[in-house]
Amino acid sequence: MQTTRAAAGHYGRIIRVSxxxxxxxxxxxxxxxxxxxxxxxxxxxxxxxVVAWVFRFVKGMFIGTGAILPGVSGGALAAVFGLYExxxxxxxxxxxxxxxxxxxxxxVAIGALFGMFVLAFPxxxxxxxxxxxxxxxxxxxxAGTFPALYAEAGKHGRTxxxxxxxxxxxAVALAGLALARTYLDVAVPRNFxxxxxxxxxxxxxxxxPGLSPSNFLLYFNMYQPMTDGIKRLDFSILVPCGIGAVLxxxxxAKAMSKLLEVAYAGxxxxxxxxxxxxxxxxVPLGAEWDGVSALGYAATVGCVVxxxxxxxWMGWLEKRYKGDDE
Numbered sequence: 069m070q071t072t073r074a075a076a077g078h079y080g081r082i083i084r085v086s087x088x089x090x091x092x093x094x095x096x097x098x099x100x101x102x103x104x105x106x107x108x109x110x111x112x113x114x115x116x117x118v119v120a121w122v123f124r125f126v127k128g129m130f131i132g133t134g135a136i137l138p139g140v141s142g143g144a145l146a147a148v149f150g151l152y153e154x155x156x157x158x159x160x161x162x163x164x165x166x167x168x169x170x171x172x173x174x175x176v177a178i179g180a181l182f183g184m185f186v187l188a189f190p191x192x193x194x195x196x197x198x199x200x201x202x203x204x205x206x207x208x209x210x211a212g213t214f215p216a217l218y219a220e221a222g223k224h225g226r227t228x229x230x231x232x233x234x235x236x237x238x239a240v241a242l243a244g245l246a247l248a249r250t251y252l253d254v255a256v257p258r259n260f261x262x263x264x265x266x267x268x269x270x271x272x273x274x275x276x277p278g279l280s281p282s283n284f285l286l287y288f289n290m291y292q293p294m295t296d297g298i299k300r301l302d303f304s305i306l307v308p309c310g311i312g313a314v315l316x317x318x319x320x321a322k323a324m325s326k327l328l329e330v331a332y333a334g335x336x337x338x339x340x341x342x343x344x345x346x347x348x349x350x351v352p353l354g355a356e357w358d359g360v361s362a363l364g365y366a367a368t369v370g371c372v373v374x375x376x377x378x379x380x381w382m383g384w385l386e387k388r389y390k391g392d393d394e
Contacts, residue, residue: 128179148213160325208372212379221336230337237341256288267312
C-alpha cells in the first residue's frame with residue numbers, strides 16, 4: 069500500500085512538472101521584443117521617394133530633349149541614365165508589375181514631354197544662336213554618364229570579346245553616320261502613311277539605342293515639319309505619328325527584351341559602341357566654329373565641364389538609389 073502511494077506521488081510530481089513546462093512554453097508574455105524591419109521613408113530613399121521622382125523627371129527631360137536633338141538617341145540616353153533595361157522589359161510585357169512600372173515611369177514620361185514640347189523652343193533658340201555651346205553641353209553630359217553605363221554593361225561579366233564589339237561597333241557606326249550625313253538626302257511625300265513611318269522611326273530610337281530618329285527624319289526632309297507640327301499641336305501629324313509609334317513598340321520591344329535576356333553583355337557593349345559613335349558625330353567641326361569668339365571658346369569649355377559634372381552626378385545618384393532599392 070505504501071509502495072502504491074509512493075508511486076502515485078512520484079507520477080503526480082512528473083505530471084505537475086510537465087504542466088509547468090507547458091505553461092512556460094505557451095506563456096503569451098514576450099520574452100524579447102520583436103524587431104520590425106524599417107521601411108524607408110519616401111523622403112529619404114527608394115524609387116518612391118520625392119528625390120527619386122524628381123531625379124527621374126530630370127532624366128526624362130534629357131531623354132525627351134535628346135530625342136529631338138539631331139545626332140542624339142533617346143534610347144542611348146535611356147541606357148546612359150539606367151532606364152533602358154527596365155523600360156524595354158515593361159514595354160515587352162506591360163501586364164507584369166503594371167501599376168508599379170506606371171508609377172516608376174510617370175515622372176520619366178512627364179519629363180520627356182516637358183523636354184520635347186516646353187524645351188523645344190529654348191533648345192531651338194540655343195542651337196540657332198549658341199549651337200557649339202549647346203551641343204558641347206550635351207556631349208559633356210553624355211561623357212559624364214559614360215562611366216556608369218560602362219559599369220552597367222559589365223555587371224554580368226565582361227571579356228575581351230565585348231570590348232572588341234564595342235570598338236568595332238563604334239568605328240562602323242561612326243563611318244555609317246558620317247556617310248549618311250554627307251550623302252543621304254531623300255524627299256519623302258508627307259501623308260498619313262509617311263507620318264506613321266516617322267512616328268515609328270521616332271520610337272525606334274528609344275528601342276534601339278544609338279539610332280538617332282532626328283537624323284533619319286532630317287535625311288527624309290521630315291524633321292522640320294515634324295517639330296513644327298509638335299509645336300503647333302497639329303493632330304494631322306501627331307495622330308499618325310502616335311499610331312506608328314505604338315505599332316513600333318509592339319513590333320520590336322519584345323524582341324529586344326529577349327535579346328537582353330540571352331546576350332546582356334554583348335547588347336550593352338554594342339550600345340556603348342553606338343553611344344561613342346553618336347556622340348562623336350555631333351561634335352561641331354569646320355564652319356560650325358565660324359564666328360565663335362574667345363569668350364565663346366571659354367563658354368564652350370564651361371559647358372563641357374558643366375555637362376560632364378551634371379552627367380557624372382546623375383550617374384552617382386543612379387548608383388546610390390539602386391543601392392537603396394536593393
